[in-house]
Amino acid sequence: MSKIIDISHHQGDIDWSEASKDVDLAIIRTQYGTSTIDRKYVQNIEGCNKYKIPFGVYIYVTYKNEAEALAQAKDFYNRAKCHNPLFYVVDVEESFGASIQNIVQGTQAFVDYLKSKGVKVGLYTGHHFYKPYQMDTIKNMIFYGYHVTVVQAVQAKNPILYVIFGNTLIKVPYKVLREKWI
DSSP states (O other), X not given: XXXXXXXXXXXXXXXXXXXXXXXXEEEEEXXXXXXXXXXXXHHHHHHHHHTTOOEEEEEEXXXXXXXXXXXXXXXXXXXXXGGXXXXXXXXXXXXXXXXXXXXXXXXXXXXXXXXXXXXXXXXXXXXXHHTTTTGGGOOSOSEEEEHHHHHHOOOSSSOEEEEEETTEEEEXXXXXXXXXXX
């Protein structure tokens, strides 16, 4: 086994019997905001369950303020909770015209809502977005991940997730991530 994958409908139909030979963990997109439900998320979750691949879920958020963030958090949690994911991830990579303050407040409200439900929460963000939009100020996360790195940063025999703790980017072997936080 050697991979942590981030998947959505963009990857099409996945042969989960084949994927299960290589995949240690799947992070499955459920939706884009509240208006676009990922058309493959249920199929992907079913594939993971059938082939015993651990999975978490994520939402690519589109909020512009705290009220929209809370609406998206509630919708995301309600959609995913019946599937019992290991963790929930908020993917914040665009401002959609919102101010930095609104993005920070919205993201923190999103995270706090999920934490109030007793679930583990992670944050994806883009390298271009992390510092300029103060994602390093968000609290109560099990991990921060550069979104593109989660997809691409895999080593053949020891999968690595690049994670940000505080202001430091570190490499965390999947085994450690799973034992300590998932």
